[in-house]
Structure formats: C-alpha cells, structure tokens
Amino acid sequence: xxxxxxxxxxxxxxxxxxxxxxxxGCLAGTLIGVLPGLGPVTAVAVLFPLTTxxxxxxxxxxxASIYYGGMYGGSTTAxxxxxxxxxxxxxxxxxxxxxxKRGRGGAALAMAAITSFIAGIIGTxxxxxxxxTLARYALDFGPPEMxxxxxxxxxTIIGVTSNSLPRSVAACGIGMLLGAVGFSLSxxxxxxxFGTTELxxxxxxxxxxxxxxxxxxVTRTILKPPTKLKGALAVGSLRPTRAEFSAGLGAGIRxxxxxxxxxxxxxxxxxxxxxxxxxxxxxxxxxxGKSMFGRxxxxxxxxxxxxxxxxxxxxxxxxxxxxxxxxxxMALVLAAMLVYDIIPGPVLFEQHPDFVASVIAxxxxxxxxxxxxxxxxxxxxxxxxxxxxxxxxxxxxxCCLLGAYLAQNSLVDVWICAIFGIVGWLFTTWEVPIAPLVxxxxxxxxxxxxxxxxxxxxxxxxxxxxxxxVFIAVTAVSFIFGIRLRRRGIAADED
Numbered sequence: 373x374x375x376x377x378x379x380x381x382x383x384x385x386x387x388x389x390x391x392x393x394x395x396x397g398c399l400a401g402t403l404i405g406v407l408p409g410l411g412p413v414t415a416v417a418v419l420f421p422l423t424t425x426x427x428x429x430x431x432x433x434x435x436a437s438i439y440y441g442g443m444y445g446g447s448t449t450a451x452x453x454x455x456x457x458x459x460x461x462x463x464x465x466x467x468x469x470x471x472x473k474r475g476r477g478g479a480a481l482a483m484a485a486i487t488s489f490i491a492g493i494i495g496t497x498x499x500x501x502x503x504x505t506l507a508r509y510a511l512d513f514g515p516p517e518m519x520x521x522x523x524x525x526x527x528t529i530i531g532v533t534s535n536s537l538p539r540s541v542a543a544c545g546i547g548m549l550l551g552a553v554g555f556s557l558s559x560x561x562x563x564x565x566f567g568t569t570e571l572x573x574x575x576x577x578x579x580x581x582x583x584x585x586x587x588x589x590v591t592r593t594i595l596k597p598p599t600k601l602k603g604a605l606a607v608g609s610l611r612p613t614r615a616e617f618s619a620g621l622g623a624g625i626r627x628x629x630x631x632x633x634x635x636x637x638x639x640x641x642x643x644x645x646x647x648x649x650x651x652x653x654x655x656x657x658x659x660x661g662k663s664m665f666g667r668x669x670x671x672x673x674x675x676x677x678x679x680x681x682x683x684x685x686x687x688x689x690x691x692x693x694x695x696x697x698x699x700x701x702m703a704l705v706l707a708a709m710l711v712y713d714i715i716p717g718p719v720l721f722e723q724h725p726d727f728v729a730s731v732i733a734x735x736x737x738x739x740x741x742x743x744x745x746x747x748x749x750x751x752x753x754x755x756x757x758x759x760x761x762x763x764x765x766x767x768x769x770x771c772c773l774l775g776a777y778l779a780q781n782s783l784v785d786v787w788i789c790a791i792f793g794i795v796g797w798l799f800t801t802w803e804v805p806i807a808p809l810v811x812x813x814x815x816x817x818x819x820x821x822x823x824x825x826x827x828x829x830x831x832x833x834x835x836x837x838x839x840x841x842v843f844i845a846v847t848a849v850s851f852i853f854g855i856r857l858r859r860r861g862i863a864a865d866e867d
Contacts, residue, residue, distance in 0.1 A: 378500060381729030384429060385737050393430050394734060397437025398741045402749075404438075405445020407593075407764060411460070412442030412684075413701045417585040418768055420704055421578065421775030428712035429727055433734040435705055440738050443642070443684060444488065444746055447677055451480045452750070460643040460680045463650035467665065467672030474668050478750075479612040483670055484677040485747055487624025491678040492739035494628050495635075495685025499692070500732050502636075503721065507693040510718035515825035516833040520843030522819045525696050527847045528637060529811045531854020539804045547812025550575055552820070570784050577707040579776035579789035580813065584806055585700060586772035587793025590765045592800055610747060616670045623653050623675035631679030635686025635698065637850070642683040642699075649679035685735065692716050692728060700810050 384390065397419075404415035415438050423431040446461035451468030464484065471480040513521070530540040553564045554574025565571040612620065630652065631645040653675040657663035665672055687698040688705075695717040697703040709716055714724060721728055776789035799806050826833040834840060 377725055377729040378733060380726065381731070381733035382736075384726070384730040385433070385733045390430055390433060390734075391737070393426070393434050394437045394738055395741055395745070397434040398441040398738060398745060401438035401441025401443075402445040402448075402742075402746060403441075404768070405442035406449045407445075411446050412439050413699075413704070414585050414589050414768075415439070415442035415445075416701050416704045417582045418771045418775065420582070420708060421778045423708060424711055424778070428709075428714055429730045429734075431708055431712065432705065432727075432731050433738075435708055436731070436734060437738045437741070439684065439701055439705075440492065440681070440742055441746075443680060444485070444742050447484050447488075447673075448481065448746070448750060451484065451673065452477055460646040460676070463646050463676040464673050466650070467669045470666075470668035471670065471673065476616070476668065476670075478610040479616055480670065480673045481750055482610045482747065483612055483616065483620035483624070483674045485743055487620060487627065487674040487678040488681045489739050489743040490621075490624055491628040491631065491681040492685055492742075493736065495632050495682045496732060496735040496739070498632055499685060499688050499735070503689055503693050503728075503732075506689060507718045507721045510694055513718070513839070514837075515822045515829060516837040517839040517843070519819065519822040519826050520837070520840035520847075521694060521696065522815050522822060524843045524847045524850065525698075526808075526811060526815055526819070528850045528854065529699075529808050531851045536803070537855075539802075540808045543799070543804050543806065544808035544812040547809035547814075548816030548819070549812075550580075550809075551813045551816035556820075575788060575813075576780060576785060577703070577710075577814070578780075579785040580792050581700070581704055581707070581810065582772045582776050583789040583792025583794075584796035584799075584810065586775075587769060587789060588796025588800060588806075590769045590772070591793060591797040593761060594765050610750075612670070620670040620674035623649075623671035624678040626652070627675035627678035627680075628682045631682030632686045634679075635683030636689055637698070642680040642687075645679040645683035646676040649675040688731075688735075692720055692731075693718060697811070697814060700807055703810055703814050706814070 385394070400419055401412065401415045404418065405412060416435055419438055420435065423434045426434065443460065446456060447464050447468070450456040450461040450465035452472055454465050454469035454472075456462045456465045468477070468480045468484070471477055526544060530537070530544050549564070551574070553571055555562055555572060562572055627645075627649040630649055631642070634645045634648070635642070650672055653669075653671040654663070654665045657665055657669065657671060663669070684701075687702045690696045690698055691702045691706060693716075695706070695715065697706045706716060714720070714727060772793070773786055773789060776785045777783065796806060798804075799809070830836055834844075
C-alpha cells in the first residue's frame, strides 16, 4: 500500500460523518469499558449490530473506535478505583491505584493515555508497513500451508488460555463441534441439525458471540456482590513530574515493542502482553535497585497499558492479511467484514485497497480522539461506576437481545443468544476458557476444508510442504511457551 493510498484513506476518514461516528464509537466503548467485567470484547459484541447499518468503511471504523475506547475505559477505573474494567487492566490496577492513594492518580491516568497513544500510533504504522508485505507472501500459501497456519492458531489459543490444558482442549473441541452444525463447506451435507430447518445454515456468529460475551457478563455481574468503594476519589494533577514522565515513557516504549511483537501471534491477546510487560518492568526495576513497585510505580501503569494497546493494534495484521482472528474481539471484527461481503486475506489489499487504507487511517484518528477526549472526562467515567448495577446491566442485556434479533430479523437468533449467554456464564463459573471455544467455532470449518483439500492434493502433504512443517515446529514451540505461561499464572481468557 503506497503513501498515496493512505492519504486517500485520510480523506475518507476526515469527512464529518465518519469523524462523528469515530467520536461516538470512542465514547460508547469507553462508557462500557469502565464497567467492571464489561471490557472491550463485550463493548464490541453489544454494539456490533448497530454498525451493520453503516457502509463497510464506517462500520469497521466504529468497531475499532469502540475497541480502543473499551480498553481505555478499563484503565480509568483500575487506576482510580482499583476496579479493572477488563482482565488486561489488572496489572494497571496493582500500581495505578497505589499512585491514586498517594495523590498521583491524575499523573497515572495521563501517562496511561500518553503511552497508549504512542503505542496505538506505532502499532498503526506497523500495520501499514507490515500488512502488505505479509499479504504478498501469503499469496503463495496453498491449502497445506493454510492448514499449518490454522493449526498454529488453534494450538496457540489452547496453550495460552486458562490454567487447565484439558479445559482449553475441551472448549476448543466444543467450538469445533458447534461450527460443524449445518451444511458442510466441502460436501454440502447437512450435519447435527436434528431435523430442524433452523439449523441448516448453522449458528450465526453474531448471536453466539453476543451471548457468550454480552449476556454471560451481564449474568456474572448481577450475581456477584457489588463492589463497595472506600474513601473519596482523589484524581490529583494530570501533570506528571519530570521523573514520572521519563520513567513512564521508557516503560511505554518497551511495552509497545513487546506488545506489538506478541500481538502478531494468534492467541497472544492484549491481556497476556499486559501481564508480561508488568512482570518485565518489575524485574527491570529490581535489577536497577530503584524499584517503586508495591508503593506505586508509574512503570507498572505505562508499560502494561502500552503493551495492551500495541498488541490490540497488531492483531489487525493477521486478521487483514490472513483472515485469522487473534482473539474474540478480532473474531467479531471478522464477522463484521463478512457481513459486508469483504473477505479478509492475502488478496484484500489488492481487491479493496480503499477500504484497507481508510481503516488504517481511522486507527490514527481514533487514537487522537481518545487522547484529546477522555482525560477531561475522567471524573464522569469514575462516577459512572456509582450508577446502580441493575439499571446498567438491564440496558446491556436489552442491547444484546435486540442486536441478536436485528442480525437476521430472527427470533430464533434471540433464543440462540440467550442459550449461549447461559453457556458463557456456566463456562466462566466452571473456569472453562471461552476463547478456545470461539476460535474453534470460527476456524473449525476452515480446518476441515483445508485438510480435505490438502489430502486431495497429496496424501503425504505434511512432509512435502516446508512451510507446513515450519508451522508445525512453531506450533510446538508456542505450545511449550503456553505451558510456561500457565505455570506462571499469566494465562488469560479475555481479549
């Protein structure tokens, strides 16, 4: 993609209607992100149906804005109230709230916003520079090579989610079974429909994901005891000291590099990048003998927040270039693109260059909007947490059910959403990870189809394709890495 294409993308994004939609997306995402448990994946799931009435460029721009707004909202309550809005904000809460207790909550929020902005901009540049090159290489991929990539994606997801390998494997298997319902992609035969015509087309991804991440979170939030806030909220000055700025900026740059590199790999969701950055900064501070960790270290805020945003940005590279979602949120973005009849993959940059350029340009704009908009609204976001949980969750539940219906104007989808809401709640109650189920549901049919195509090409394809063998070797390394993460207790299920 040339610089001229990118300028054309900016021309599209700078139209008043698209800018307004990006602004509303950032606001809506932040609003949902500050609510405990309702992170970016829930924000995207709840608001996704509303974007289907927009044109493709505007729809994806709004979803990306919601995604980033949701991540920022999680950090706000984590720092001020010690209530992480999402799993990726847990490391931020550890040191951020200690800074708030010292009267430096405003500085922590400012550094989180600044480093998140830097990570978002650098990550966007990475998508622009790496994406087209990766897409050109991916054009040489045949069925065996794509099968190797799909296996790598599934195994990585299984390896890094949950601290129980059997539960991750079981969740992925259930997801693949659900993905097999309806007509087979290869043979066209109906499977697992139990004689019902409603299941001939399989489960639509919209009600499934809205149930798993929307209604399930609502149920869990209502059933758990409300968090009681202690003490008055003291934001303090938003201006960091020179020492805080220097330390925070360095941690943010390091978090950006590690987060973007990890985010390119399927399964390395922002939560994991955030935890790893926190651990790295803590270890680095101890080696230097100047550790403030445990008393309020600005590095413990800047590093994880930058890694979180960089990993989220990097997830768009495999999605746009290979059609492989790296987590639940990317799966929803994939679903949106499919609704618009835009198939992500190696030829996307050639068939829809205007679309890709506009989406990448929108990433720059969304990061600028979040930086300018959200710091002045810190007090408002913090007060939102005092609204009765029942009122907020009722609104979210209604949006989920309405969105499930609007996806295809089908009451069957409403029931599917409700059923998967129960399934999602039961999974989290039993500590079974949801991410492998989602990835198995999406990638399972593709694995089946690519396997059949590869066997038709050659029954011994697995030793004849060097790229396939490389993917299998990398899969083994990734699996071992996932085991190490589980032993360290870093595995996570949310995106």
